[in-house]
Amino acid sequence: MSALTFELKHTPDQRLDLSPLVPARLDGLSRKEIEALAVNTTRTKLTVGEAFKIKGKDAENIRFEGTDERCDKIGAGLAGGAIVVEGDAGMLLGAKMKRGKIGVTGSTGVLTGASMAGGEIAVRRNVGDRAGAAAFGETMGMKGGFISIGGDAGALLGERLRRGLIMVGGTAGDYAGARMIAGTLLLKQGAGRYAGYGNRRGSLIFLEKPRNILPTYSDCGVMEFDYLRLLETWLRDQGLRIRFGARARRLMGDMAVLGKGEMLILA
């Protein structure tokens, strides 16, 4: 069975709320019923059928084609299945998702994977601000799962992160890992200013020496971490080509708060 595919017909004149287009909601619906679902965010009604050309049947595998940065909430609350986005996506992609996989070939907007509890998001290009951070009305950011970002991340990456792993292939913006409760950020090409501001128990792993380190982080020197070996092995098992070894400089902080978090800077 081929993937249930939604091809955007033309640039819509309003932002779209695509949160209904998840497997749990679409399973068992006929083509007509799917076409009748509303995706508008203004008072002007817009249905799936008006905005998208639909192909395929398999509701466990959903594809979006030609979407842009105004297509919000793709895969929000996802509880299983797979979503592939050929193109860009708007805000709240995969927000509060629990299980399943979302792959995006382009870039995504703000709050990507915000307060997600599990599953996997892979964005090939850039993400906006607050990826993996706390969604609207939530007290905690991402609570589990894995976000991998091929390009750059905006500011406040993983703000109030509770658990889970966010990997950034490019650079992260300011305040990466701000107010982290726990969890892990893996930053391949560093971050902007104030990384780890207010970090309680989280880990920020830098593959390159960061340019700015908060003065509230205290140096614990260099040693080998089996934890890094474990993480590297797991990432490689996921099919990622990454190698960072086990020797790292550890700085503990943020001493302005609990101070049990860390920066591991690969040596």
Next chain:
Amino acid sequence: MPELKVKGVTIVETFAEAFPMVGTRVIITAPTLEWAMISARTMTGFATSVIACGAEAGIERTLSKKETPDGRPGVAVLLFTMDADKLQKQLRNRVGQCVLTSPGSACYAGLEGEKKLKLGASLRFFGDGWQMSKVIGGRRYWRIPVMGGEFVCEDKTGLTKKAVGGGNLLVLGKSHAAVLAACTRAVKAMSEMPDVITPFPGGIVRSGSKVGSQYKGQIASTNDAYCPGLKGAVKSALPLNIEAVLEIVIDGLTADAIHAAMHAGIHAIAKGGAREGVTHITAGNYGGNLGPHHFHLKEIVG
């Protein structure tokens, strides 16, 4: 009925009587295989019999760098006891005293299991507040700061209630050397089988026991029926020409694993044939009323 023989070695028509146990597997890794082995050997030391050791444990096999969670050489260890509470206590004490203390070691779950046992979940307290929990791929690990760096230990490991203990083979022969050589071969063959261990020294017991004794408080005593030196004095199970009897005890995560290991063991023992000096392969049982698992040698050989 014709006697069953393999290469001239008589397979006595009897069965090994075995008991249900609870078991678990942990994986120990270290910077080198040598150090993983040291840690594993220490952890499985003094674990021959639940009668006085609290647990039965052994090294199942070594693991290559590709088979371990952290990409370092490792060793898989099996641990068995009679109930889950005892297993939990033994696991905590043994990993805490023998793996945590071993240079460069890390300890991971080796079994999914229907229930879980605490591993790092209890050892983390050694970290005195400096321990860190990390979840990778849905599994929780503890990083406990120690003088050698960090001890990484998975939060929990699995437990199986389908484990079986006390599968056994008794090997009778015309010289001690012949029986020892045959048994050594059998233990080696069994060590390559999955899901089983032979907990006794080098896998072999030279002092099989019977239940009870003439002395008060002695719950087990020498199996006089199989002592070659008592052939004329007791109701012996041995022909007059037998000079030595050695036993191999097998614990496994499943009854099938023990069955397979006994099969490999019998054929390894009989490999030297009657000419080597091994005359009989038999097994120990208590009449069949005590243990629910009966491993009939005749079926196993086939």
